[in-house]
Amino acid sequence: MRYSDYCLQRFGHRIQKLTVNAGFGCPNRDGTLGMHGCIFCNNDAFNPSYCQPAKTITQQIDDGIRFHSHHHHQQVGYLAYLQAYSNTYAPLERLRECYEEALEHPLIEGLVIATRPDCVDEPKLDYLATLAQRHYIMVEYGIESCYDRTLQRINRGHDYACTVHAIEATARRGIPCGGHLILGLPGESREEMVAEAALLSQLPLTTLKLHQLQILRGSQLEKEYLQDPSSVPPPFALKEYIVLVCDFLERLRPDIVVERYAASVPPRYQVAPERGWKHPDATPVKGSELADMVESELASRNTHQGIYYTPKNIHQ
Numbered sequence: 669m670r671y672s673d674y675c676l677q678r679f680g681h682r683i684q685k686l687t688v689n690a691g692f693g694c695p696n697r698d699g700t701l702g703m704h705g706c707i708f709c710n711n712d713a714f715n716p717s718y719c720q721p722a723k724t725i726t727q728q729i730d731d732g733i734r735f736h737s738h739h740h741h742q743q744v745g746y747l748a749y750l751q752a753y754s755n756t757y758a759p760l761e762r763l764r765e766c767y768e769e770a771l772e773h774p775l776i777e778g779l780v781i782a783t784r785p786d787c788v789d790e791p792k793l794d795y796l797a798t799l800a801q802r803h804y805i806m807v808e809y810g811i812e813s814c815y816d817r818t819l820q821r822i823n824r825g826h827d828y829a830c831t832v833h834a835i836e837a838t839a840r841r842g843i844p845c846g847g848h849l850i851l852g853l854p855g856e857s858r859e860e861m862v863a864e865a866a867l868l869s870q871l872p873l874t875t876l877k878l879h880q881l882q883i884l885r886g887s888q889l890e891k892e893y894l895q896d897p898s899s900v901p902p903p904f905a906l907k908e909y910i911v912l913v914c915d916f917l918e919r920l921r922p923d924i925v926v927e928r929y930a931a932s933v934p935p936r937y938q939v940a941p942e943r944g945w946k947h948p949d950a951t952p953v954k955g956s957e958l959a960d961m962v963e964s965e966l967a968s969r970n971t972h973q974g975i976y977y978t979p980k981n982i983h984q
């Protein structure tokens with residue numbers, strides 16, 4: 669199921685996420701766990717220009733609604749998307765103020781809260797569970813990889829057991845969980861990437877975002893790449909990535925809603941691939957077109973998401 673269909677089913681109308689930067693930090697950047705962050709990270713690349721922590725959350729939501737208004741000719745609802753850095757990384761009182769300011773906005777129907785798995789605890793999850801009784805609340809966890817070896821290599825600062833614990837503790841409270849996974853991280857074979865589908869299928873995930881590895885300007889990975897390009901896997905060609913994603917989807921639990929298949933950032937942030945994927949006429953491939961390509965590859969194989977999924981995959 670596409671994410672747009674999931675929203676239609678859940679809310680009865682289209683949903684537009686409005687990115688909000690509440691000014692939270694990250695323990696992997698403030699010295700608590702490290703100073704340099706995950707090697708692939710440059711948060712600025714994903715932050716829309718209207719979205720600055722100097723503005724109140726209400727102002728950012730109003731600006732976001734104005735920014736998106738010309739796209740919508742039909743009924744649309746809004747979710748505040750706390751995306752930048754780790755949006756549960758603050759004392760509970762501060763989280764309460766931010767989340768409740770967003771939820772008080774008359775056009776906001778819920779929150780999507782992006783965070784690290786090591787930035788939630790029982791009191792925070794209990795609080796989210798009370799909010800979730802009245803509002804749509806989704807916690808979106810940065811998983812990035814299911815392999816501890818990779819998580820160390822990318823300087824993530826937590827292991828996969830931490831991810832499993834956070835997602836299970838969240839879902840147990842009735843809060844839907846999203847996940848974010850990067851395909852193409854250094855040191856992972858293609859088989860290992862495909863096998864992550866079976867591992868993630870064991871988790872109570874509602875949604876999943878897949879991203880291809882990109883080397884972003886200002887990231888640690890850029891430094892590594894400039895010193896030694898061979899230390900970083902070459903970027904996926906478009907067709908190669910579509911085939912990989914389809915192999916992954918065939919092994920993924922069928923009810924997990926795949927929200928996106930790839931990331932895109934403004935060209936000024938791209939180091940490698942130097943430019944995003946292109947059509948033969950040199951126009952950029954949009955996210956919705958990539959989704960169409962993935963669907964037509966699955967159709968040409970006469971398969972679908974989850975065709976090779978079995979609950980026992982993890983034990984095989």
Ligand code: SF4
Nearest residue numbers: 694696705706709753
């Ligand atoms: S990816 Fe997330 S967790 Fe990693 S350094 Fe960036 S903000 Fe922190």
